[in-house]
Amino acid sequence: MTTANFAEVLRGQALRRGQREALVDGEERWTYAELDADVDRHAAALLAAGVTPADLVGILGRNSATYLLELLALARIGAIAVPLNWRLHPSEQSYVLRQAGITALAYDDEFAGLVREVDADLPLRVLVSHGDVLERGALRLTDLLAAVPAGTRVPDAEKDRDDVHRLLYTSGTTAHPKGVIHTCANVAANHRAQVLELELTQADRILLSAPMFHVSGLEAPGLATFVAGATLVVAPTTSPADIGRLVETERITGLVLAAQILFGILEADPAPDLSSLRYLLFAGVAPSVRRQVKERLPHVRTVDTFGMTELCNGVAYMDAAHEVEKLGALGAPFPGVHIRVVDEDFRPVPPGVEGEIVVRGEKVSPGYWRDEEATRRSRRDGWFLTGDVGRLDADGYLWFVDRRADLIKSGGENIASAEVERVVASHPGVAEVAVVGVPDPRWDEVPKAWVVARPGSGLTEDDVRTHCEANLARYKVPKHVEIVEALPRNDSGKVLKKVLRQQGTASAGAAGSAELAGGAGR
The missing domain is CATH 3.40.50.12780 (ANL, N-terminal domain)
Structure with missing residues (x-):
């Protein structure tokens, strides 16, 4: 039998780096x-x-x-x-x-x-x-x-x-x-990849802020910190005040962070000292937001990523050499990972063409516990089917388009809700946004945006539409905008788009019938 127990890492570090802070x-x-x-x-x-x-x-x-x-x-x-x-x-x-x-x-x-x-x-x-x-x-x-x-x-x-x-x-x-x-092999493969991709050394001090029931808490880089012989610092909460204080006092060099928490830190008065930071890892953020972060923290590598629990965290990280040139991409595949984009017949598509993202490699989970049917549905010919739509460019960098279930089909056109969300999120008055398709009597579906405004911004629905009209094709502009106090989320913090679709369907019915009678167009 091989020895693949992660706990053995501690034996080696106790021997080699016994007096270093862990x-x-x-x-x-x-x-x-x-x-x-x-x-x-x-x-x-x-x-x-x-x-x-x-x-x-x-x-x-x-x-x-x-x-x-x-x-x-x-x-x-x-x-x-x-x-x-x-x-x-x-x-x-x-x-x-x-x-x-x-x-x-x-x-x-x-x-x-x-x-x-x-x-x-x-x-x-x-x-x-x-x-x-x-x-x-x-x-x-x-x-x-x-x-x-x-x-x-x-x-x-x-x-x-x-x-x-x-x-x-x-x-x-x-x-x-x-x-x-x-x-054990999944975990070991992720730890090797985290050390390589984030260039971790024993000098790093990594903040653990995401919950440990989530893969980003355990594995981004999480336990890989110990593989590098670095120091792991536990954050008691995810409040911007606590995170900012720990980054300053513990001289944190890297962490995974939600964008709204980061902006809370950057807007604090007095602002904490963030000069020790070497990288920030956060996914699903609009390029405009990432650009703002880079302007505020030019010395920090901003790492976008593509990953999920089934992939033992990320399988692509954006490297420092291309974070500006390829702003909006999710990076190139980790060592030991293959990523393809395929069409509906499971054939690889050329660079720049959209399709489903599929993954294989050492980091891919073998399946779901006691659920052979779910495991079978998520695999094909040795590949894991992510259900995400994306494209690979000529250099092999991955660009995310949308969840397949979140594509909006409007008047024969496909609209990526993620694209609309990125544009809405680039408005300085927007804190959070979620876009889904809602029924429409003329176009089958149209985009609707639920928007959380930044405090004190005075953001209006017309502000959002005007901003979108200046940055999107007309058919992609949200036909409906609703300013809300918060977005519905599940217990892991993910936005419940299913709930928003239900709300949108209920509210669109009467309004859509009246509009159709009036002969409105777009």
């Missing part, structure tokens, strides 16, 4: 030697609680050193970790726990009520509380740790490349969440 969480700090020893303690504590290598172990918690230590300890034991989305309703949580077959669960005090509310018939054999609230016979982690003898060592379980390392459940915008399998 982990920071508030006032607590660990060197690599201390981190490796603490992972042993946590592994021994979990074993004493009854966790075995055969268990699937759920974790309900906010980002913390304890969460990280448990993930590393589970890898050392050889159990399968299942980071759980704490935003889910108890009924949804029960579904995930049952579908995964979770037999052990660790939780923060904050989520004790959720543990209490999940299905009482679930076969949870081991429960561990990170705090003091003991639900359903849970054991207290601090008590388990206190009973571990000093100097305890737990050997790293022998793992093969194809063994399951963890499950991450997708957000489930249209159906139940699906458990994406990440094998």
Whole structure:
């Protein structure tokens, strides 16, 4: 059997870089030697609680050193970790726990009520509380740790490349969440790629701000920080104030960040010192927004990316050499990854031609946990079908067009909602936008934009339309614009376009009938 256990990385770093700082969480700090020893303690504590290598172990918690230590300890034991989305309703949580077959669960005090509310018939054999609230016979982690003898060592379980390392459940915008399998080989391939693509070294100090139940928290670069021998700093919240403070005080060199949080940091008064930053990783941002960020932070590499949970995070990052020249592209494929764009007959299309993006390589998940049908539907001839529409240019750089489901078909023309969103987002008064197709009696579908205005901008619907008319073909200009306080999102923060379509369909019916009677055109 090969040795493909991620926890072995810590053994090597404890030997080579034992006194270098590995982990920071508030006032607590660990060197690599201390981190490796603490992972042993946590592994021994979990074993004493009854966790075995055969268990699937759920974790309900906010980002913390304890969460990280448990993930590393589970890898050392050889159990399968299942980071759980704490935003889910108890009924949804029960579904995930049952579908995964979770037999052990660790939780923060904050989520004790959720543990209490999940299905009482679930076969949870081991429960561990990170705090003091003991639900359903849970054991207290601090008590388990206190009973571990000093100097305890737990050997790293022998793992093969194809063994399951963890499950991450997708957000489930249209159906139940699906458990994406990440094998030991998937994780190792991603870590190598992160170190290479982000040029990570032991001098880096990476901020962990995205939730660890999300692939961007765990793998962008997330745990790859330890592979580079660098320092991982845990952010307690995603508030711009907290993120800005940590970037300044901990001299952060890189992080993944939502654009709205970044603008909150840039607009803070007084502004934090961001001179230590080397890169910012954020996806799905309009080129105009990325240009604004580059103007404000010219020393920072702005990294666009294409990725998803099924790909163990990103499979393309924009490199520093082309971030200006190819503004709007998502980058070139990672080492060990192949990306194609294919037509409806699964034939590769020429450069510049749009089609579905398909991917194969070491980072691609082998499928969905206990769901052979979903796995089968998402594969063809060894390729993973992303469901995204894009194009490759002559240099092999990937350009995103839209989700296939989000293409708007209006009067025989295809309109990419992502293109309209990019234009709307470039207006200085726009904070967020989502565009979907809504029914229209004359054109079948027309674009409608839901827009969140920046505070104090005084943005109006006419402002949005005028801006679009100056930057888009007439048929692509949103026929309907609605200024809203917030966009509907699922528990992972993704915009629920299905909800917007339902709202748009309901509101478009009467208005469309009246307009058709009046003979309106475009």
